[in-house]
Structure formats: structure tokens, C-alpha cells
Amino acid sequence: MSNATQFYVTTLLIYGAVSIIACWGLDLQFGDTGILNFAFIMFQAAGAYTAAVLTLGPSTQSNPLSNYQHYVFGASVPYPVSVFAAALVGALLSYPIGVVALRRLRSDYQAVAMLVVSLIATTVVISDTGLLDGERGLFLIPKPLRDSADTLLGYQWLYVGISCVFLAVVLWVIARISRAPLGRSLRAIRESESAAAALGKNVLSLRMGAFVVGNMIAAISGALLVQYIGSWSPNGWLYPETFVYLGAIIIGGAANKLGVLIGALLLPVGISEGVRYLPSFGGPGFVDAVQFMLIGVLIIAFMWFRPRGLVPERRRTFGNPRWSFRRRTPGAGVATAMPSADEQGLAG
Amino acid sequence: MSLILPTIGFSLISASILALAAVGFTLQFGVTNILNLAFAEVMTSSAFVAYWVNSRGISIWIGMLVAGLFGAILSLLINRWLYRPFIRSGTRLFGLIIVSMGLALIIQNGVLAITGPGFFTYDQPHGLAFDVAGIRFTYTELAILLIAVVAMAAVHLLLTRTRLGKAMRACSADSALARCSGVPTARVVDIAWLLSGALAGIAGVTLFMNTTAFSVTTSGDFLVVIIAAAILGGVGDAYGAMLGALIIGFATEFSALFLNSAYKTAIAFVILVVVLLIRPQGVRAAFAAAREVQT
Numbered sequence: 160m161s162n163a164t165q166f167y168v169t170t171l172l173i174y175g176a177v178s179i180i181a182c183w184g185l186d187l188q189f190g191d192t193g194i195l196n197f198a199f200i201m202f203q204a205a206g207a208y209t210a211a212v213l214t215l216g217p218s219t220q221s222n223p224l225s226n227y228q229h230y231v232f233g234a235s236v237p238y239p240v241s242v243f244a245a246a247l248v249g250a251l252l253s254y255p256i257g258v259v260a261l262r263r264l265r266s267d268y269q270a271v272a273m274l275v276v277s278l279i280a281t282t283v284v285i286s287d288t289g290l291l292d293g294e295r296g297l298f299l300i301p302k303p304l305r306d307s308a309d310t311l312l313g314y315q316w317l318y319v320g321i322s323c324v325f326l327a328v329v330l331w332v333i334a335r336i337s338r339a340p341l342g343r344s345l346r347a348i349r350e351s352e353s354a355a356a357a358l359g360k361n362v363l364s365l366r367m368g369a370f371v372v373g374n375m376i377a378a379i380s381g382a383l384l385v386q387y388i389g390s391w392s393p394n395g396w397l398y399p400e401t402f403v404y405l406g407a408i409i410i411g412g413a414a415n416k417l418g419v420l421i422g423a424l425l426l427p428v429g430i431s432e433g434v435r436y437l438p439s440f441g442g443p444g445f446v447d448a449v450q451f452m453l454i455g456v457l458i459i460a461f462m463w464f465r466p467r468g469l470v471p472e473r474r475r476t477f478g479n480p481r482w483s484f485r486r487r488t489p490g491a492g493v494a495t496a497m498p499s500a501d502e503q504g505l506a507g
Numbered sequence: 508m509s510l511i512l513p514t515i516g517f518s519l520i521s522a523s524i525l526a527l528a529a530v531g532f533t534l535q536f537g538v539t540n541i542l543n544l545a546f547a548e549v550m551t552s553s554a555f556v557a558y559w560v561n562s563r564g565i566s567i568w569i570g571m572l573v574a575g576l577f578g579a580i581l582s583l584l585i586n587r588w589l590y591r592p593f594i595r596s597g598t599r600l601f602g603l604i605i606v607s608m609g610l611a612l613i614i615q616n617g618v619l620a621i622t623g624p625g626f627f628t629y630d631q632p633h634g635l636a637f638d639v640a641g642i643r644f645t646y647t648e649l650a651i652l653l654i655a656v657v658a659m660a661a662v663h664l665l666l667t668r669t670r671l672g673k674a675m676r677a678c679s680a681d682s683a684l685a686r687c688s689g690v691p692t693a694r695v696v697d698i699a700w701l702l703s704g705a706l707a708g709i710a711g712v713t714l715f716m717n718t719t720a721f722s723v724t725t726s727g728d729f730l731v732v733i734i735a736a737a738i739l740g741g742v743g744d745a746y747g748a749m750l751g752a753l754i755i756g757f758a759t760e761f762s763a764l765f766l767n768s769a770y771k772t773a774i775a776f777v778i779l780v781v782v783l784l785i786r787p788q789g790v791r792a793a794f795a796a797a798r799e800v801q802t
Contacts, residue, residue: 195604259780264787266601267542271734272783275776278731282776286769402608409605448620455612459589462598462606 162312169315175428176322177384178407180329182423183416184376185404187333190414190472191342192369193349195266197273197401198256199377201280204396205252206245206378207385208291211300213241214386224299228292238303242325242382249378253371261366277398285393296392303386318387325383329376334416336372345369346414399451403427406458412468421469426454514760516642522756523655524713528729529736529748530662531706535582537679537743538699540600541590544607547730548614549585549704550711551723553578555618557712558627567631571654571712578708579701585610586700619723626720629712651713658706662745665702675699679743728772732759735779741789750790754778 160168181203188194211230218225218233225233236244260272285294304321308314336342347355348362356362385391403426411422430453434446461468532546556577557570593606636643644652666672674695677685686692714729715721736755740747755775762774782789 193601195601259784262784264783267604268738268783268787270542270604271731271738272780275731275735275779278728279773279776279780282770282773286767286773399612402612405605405608444624445620448616451612451616452620455609455616458609458612459606462602462609463593463596466598466602 165312166315169312169319171428171432172319173315173322173383173387175424176319176326177380177387178404178427179420179423180326180383181377181380182404182407182411182419183329183333184373184380185401186408186413186416186419187336187345187376188369188373189405189408190419191337191349192345192366193266194261194366194370194373195270195273196370196373197270197398198260198277198280199374199404200396200398200400201277202249202252202374202377203381203384204280204284204391204393206249206381207391207396208297208381209245209248209378210241210382211297211385211391212291213244214301214303215297215299224301227299228295228297229289230291230297231289235301241303241386242379245378245382246375249374249376249381250371253374254367257367257370261363261370263363274398277401281393281397292392294393296390296394298390300385300389300391302389322383325379329379330416332372333376337416341365341368402458403454406454408468409458409466410461410468412470412472414472415468415470418468418470418472426457430454510764512642514764515757516644516648518757518760520644520648520651520717520756521760522753523652524710524717525732525736525756526655526749526752527658527706527713528710528733529740529752530659530745531703531710532733533737533740533743533748534662534675534679534706534745535699535703536737538675538682539586539590539696540682541603542600542607544604544730545585545611545614546703546707546733547726548611548618549578549581549707550714550729551726552581552614552618552711553704553708554711554715554721554726555622555627555723557708558629558715561629561631567629567712567716568650570629571709574708574712575705576708578704578706578711580704582700582704582707583697586697615723615727622723624722626722628720629716631716647716651717654709654713658709659749662702666745671695671698731779732772732775735775735782738779738787739782739790744789747789 181199185196185199188196188199212232213234213236215224215228215230215233216222216235218230222233256273256276260269260276262269264272284291287293288295291297302314302318304317305314308317336345344355344360344365347358347360348365352362355365404423407422407426408419409422410426411420412418430450434450437446528546528550532543535541535543535546553574557567557574560570560573561567589606589610590603593603598606632646636645637649638644639649664672666676674685674690675698677688677690678692678695678699682692685695711726714726718725732755736751737748738751739754740749740751755778758778759771759774763771766774
């Protein structure tokens with residue numbers, strides 16, 4: 160491969176990894192637990208801003224990076240710490256929002272509450288320019304571990320490696336949750352809140368748990384992305400971006416890790432890259448608009464023709480041999496989904 | 508003191524626009540129980556139809572009528588071709604929100620693809636300002652106020668004086684019971700969509716008339732303000748929505764006296780969060796008793 164191709168491929172791989180991580184995080188909430196988190200992109204942004212502020216250095220006169228932009232609480236922490244801090248901020252932010260949005264409201268009211276939170280966050284960040292540099296956003300964010308690679312291309316491959324490490328860790332976490340009794344409880348809540356509550360599950364705290372973990376994963380994806388692209392501004396996390404991730408999950412197949420992976424590669428990455436190869440036509444913004452329209456059409460088409468996605472959620476049954484091969488823990492493969500759930504698709 | 512009177516004027520105008528939209532939103536939400544995320548997009552597309560009419564040299568008032576008609580038909584078609592088939596195939600609340608989200612993406616970006624990202628203005632009469640009780644209104648503002656009052660009165664008469672209004676209130680309170688009592692619910696739902704679309708179209712035009720220049724994204728965040736007014740008043744309750752519009756109109760405009768005016772809409776969002784926390788049934792208790800918003 161020529162250098163240019165390698166550069167392109169590595170960039171795509173990094174974008175793909177970020178998108179898959181984010182979609183897995185959202186799927187833990189949407190697919191497994193049935194939370195319609197319209198504020199998801201805000202948690203990704205929270206992670207990104209945290210990682211940016213923690214690597215830009217202190218916001219004092221002597222720091223050349225902070226002369227052109229304003230931000231609070233600057234620091235330069237060593238590499239993986241910034242990502243962990245991002246995850247922590249994502250988790251801490253989830254609690255107050257979860258208290259408002261996850262109360263026992265109808266799911267459409269919950270969705271509205273999330274949407275509002277996302278809008279408030281955008282308004283605050285744009286209006287209060289001293290906080291995170293307002294509409295302009297943060298830029299010149301240092302790349303982590305830049306010195307460990309000699310060439311720019313070498314660094315690209317290094318970052319692909321870093322992304323894959325995070326991808327593997329996130330997959331391990333969500334796969335564990337999904338396989339554990341916890342995952343079964345989450346799916347039970349998705350199918351019927353009242354039935355789960357009647358069986359003694361603490362619905363609110365379980366939903367909160369899924370909400371917090373999903374948002375931590377979102378924050379990690381944001382941190383990973385911002386340290387690669389080096390800038391972050393409110394235009395990158397307006398609320399329709401959440402719809403793109405949701406669309407990816409619906410197309411891929413909610414509550415199926417492989418399906419979500421395929422969706423994450425097809426929608427956010429595939430469509431924007433596919434459009435790149437089209438001859439340019441229309442006025443400014445036309446191609447972007449068509450891209451979003453296409454996402455809308457795909458969402459509705461899949462909801463109608465294939466509501467369970469390209470790779471539907473696997474039916475977990477007791478007698479599935481693939482399960483009994485791997486682990487013989489009692490209860491690991493007990494049927495979870497209630498029969499009606501398969502017929503209903505996403506409903507509930 | 509000098510700022511208070513003009514602020515009351517601004518508040519009344521904001522409240523009028525918001526009331527038109529919120530009543531339209533709440534009528535449809537109440538009767539069908541679908542959270543229509545594409546409502547603001549119906550407003551935008553209708554307002555651009557009015558712009559197209561207006562740019563042909565026809566008065567903006569005619570344009571507003573055309574926009575109302577367009578909004579009504581668009582909403583009806585959305586119900587017939589999109590929501591109704593989905594409901595019949597067994598999609599429930601959760602899935603319908605996602606469908607409406609996809610629809611919002613399609614309409615918003617469809618309009619964007621046609622109009623481009625630029626800013627537009629209506630060719631509207633500028634002319635005189637009038638003094639009403641010490642508050643200065645422009646001709647356009649007075650007209651908006653008048654349209655809102657007439658529309659609210661019409662909705663009031665429809666809901667209280669006609670059989671259709673009675674049927675709509677019945678569907679809103681308990682759709683299954685209404686069907687059992689012989690109300691043709693499918694037709695009532697269609698009419699609710701028509702009415703809500705017409706109000707959305709008119710509200711869209713008034714919203715854009717009241718801004719100096721508008722673009723496709725002007726009404727983007729407005730949806731949440733509408734939802735705030737509707738939920739504050741109690742979903743499905745037209746009078747509640749009017750009250751909610753008044754409260755939010757005054758709260759947002761008066762907040763600009765004390766706060767950075769960039770936070771104007773954020774005040775509406777904060778009100779919505781507080782209402783969802785404390786009283787998701789809305790402020791009007793009698794109506795709220797019939798509705799189930801907490802699972």
C-alpha cells in the first residue's frame with residue numbers, strides 16, 4: 160500500500176473503532192435495557208471535552224496553547240489517565256441526568272427529557288464562551304504518545320492499535336454484562352418493567368446502571384476521537400448526531416453486538432465515506448442534507464421491513480448447544496426474552 | 508420600568524406564536540398519543556411554502572393560508588402513509604418515536620437540500636407602529652396577536668360547541684372508551700392531524716415573520732419549547748397549552764431582562780425539566796387526573 164492509502168485506511172479504522180465503541184455503549188442502553196437516550200451525543204462530548212481540557216495544559220498565560228482559547232481547569236495528565244478521567248466525568252454526569260430522565264415516566268416523556276438535557280448542554284457551552292471556548296470549540300489538542308512513533312504514518316498505526324485496545328476492553332465489558340444475570344435483568348426490564356419489578360428487580364437502579372455504563376463508554380469514544388482529530392466544537396455534537404448512532408443500531412440489529420458493529424460501520428462511517436466518492440453536485444450543504452435524508456429513509460425502511468435489524472438479536476434459549484459448549488455455569492443460558500418479545504420487535 | 512412594558516409586548520407575541528404551535532401539537536399528541544418529533548419540520552416546510560408563494564409577489568397573508576393548507580395536508584399524509592400503517596402492524600410508543608425521528612431527519616434535510624443553508628426574509632408590510640396601552644406594536648406583531656386570538660377562539664368553539672370537538676376530547680381522554688361509545692376514532696384522528704398541521708403551518712409562518720431572517724434551522728430548537736408548553740399545560744389539553752404558552756412566553760422574554768439573552772430558550776428547557784420532575788401531568792389538575800403519564 161502506498162503511504163496515502165495507508166493513511167486513509169488507518170483513519171477509517173480509527174473512525175470505525177470510535178463509532179463501534181459509541182454504538183455498543185448506546186446499544187447497552189437502547190437495545191438491552193430499552194432506554195431511549197437522546198442525550199447520548201452529549202456524553203460523548205463530555206468525554207471529549209474532558210480529555211481535551213486535561214491534555215491542553217493549564218489555562219495560564221505561559222501556556223502557548225491556552226492563549227488563543229478559553230477553557231476551565233486545564234492540566235496535562237499522562238495519556239491513559241485522560242481517557243479514564245473522561246469516563247469518570249461521563250459517569251458522574253449521568254447521575255443527575257438519570258435522576259430526572261429515568262424516573263417512572265412514559266418512555267416518550269423520558270425521551271423528551273433527554274432531548275432537553277442535550278439542548279441545554281449545547282446552549283450552555285455555546286453561550287458561556289469562557290467555559291469551553293463556546294462556538295469556536297477547542298483546538299490544537301495534543302496527540303497522546305506522539306513521541307513513541309517516528310513517522311506520522313507510524314503514529315497512525317499506533318493509534319489504530321490504541322483504538323483496538325479500547326474496542327476490546329469495551330467489548331469485554333458489554334459482553335460480560337450481557338451474559339451475566341445482570342444482562343438478563345436488563346432485558347427483562349426492556350420487555351416489561353412491571354413484570355421485572357414484580358419479580359423483585361429494582362428497575363430504577365438497574366436502568367441507572369445501564370445508563371451510567373453506556374454513558375461512560377460514550378465518553379471513552381469521545382476521548383478517543385478528540386485526541387485523534389485534535390479539535391472539538393459544539394457543531395460536532397448537535398442532537399441529530401444521536402439519531403445517526405440510533406439509526407446505526409436499528410439497521411445493524413439492536414441488542415446484537417455483531418449487528419451493532421455492522422451498523423456502526425455502515426452508517427456513520429460508510430455513508431459519509433461513500434458520499435466522498437460521488438462527484439460533487441448541488442449547492443453547499445446539499446450532499447450533507449441528502450446524507451441525513453438517506454439515514455432517515457433507512458431508519459423508517461428498517462423499522463417497517465426489518466425492525467430487528469440486519470443481524471437480529473439472538474434468541475437465548477436453554478437448549479442452545481453453542482452455549483452449553485462454552486460454559487456450564489448453571490443458569491448461564493436460561494431463556495430470558497418473553498415469547499411475545501420476538502413478535503413485537505422493538506416495541507415495549 | 509421603561510423596559511417592562513416593551514417586554515410585556517414581546518412576551519405577548521412570543522406567547523401567541525407558541526400558543527398556535529403548542530395547541531396544534533397538543534391536539535394531535537392528545538388524540539393519537541404519538542410524540543411527533545417531526546412537528547417542527549412541518550412548521551418549517553410550510554413556512555417555506557409560504558416563502559415560495561410570497562416570492563411570486565403574492566401577499567404573505569395569502570402565503571400563510573397556503574402554508575396552513577400545506578401543513579394540514581402534509582400532516583394528514585404523514586398519518587395515513589406512515590404512522591397508521593406502523594400502528595396497525597403493532598409498533599408501539601417506543602418504535603413510533605424512532606419513526607418520527609427518521610421522518611424529522613427526512614423532512615428537515617429535504618427542505619435544506621431544496622433551499623440551501625442561506626437566510627431568507629418574507630416580503631411583508633413594515634409600516635406603522637401602533638400604541639396599545641403604552642406598548643408599541645408593529646403592524647405585523649398586531650396581526651400575529653390577532654391571528655393567535657382568533658385561532659384560539661376557534662379551537663375553543665370547536666372543542667366545546669361541536670360534536671366533533673366532543674369526540675376529539677373523548678378520544679384524547681380515553682381512546683378505547685371513545686371507540687366503544689361509537690366515536691369514529693380513525694376519522695377523529697385524521698381530523699386531529701389536519702388541524703394540528705394547519706396550526707403548525709400558520710405558527711411556522713408567524714414564527715418566521717417575527718424573526719429578521721430565517722433559515723431551515725430557525726425552528727430547530729423550537730420543538731422543545733413547544734413540547735415544554737404542551738407538557739406544562741398537560742398533554743392533550745388545549746387550554747393548558749394556551750396557558751403553558753403564556754407562561755413560557757413571559758418567562759423566556761422576562762428572563763432576558765436579568766440573564767444573558769442567549770439563555771432565553773434555555774429557560775423554557777429548564778421549565779420543562781422542572782415540570783417533568785415535579786408534575787408531569789401538567790398544571791391543570793382536573794384534566795390531569797384522566798391521563799396516565801407515569802408507568
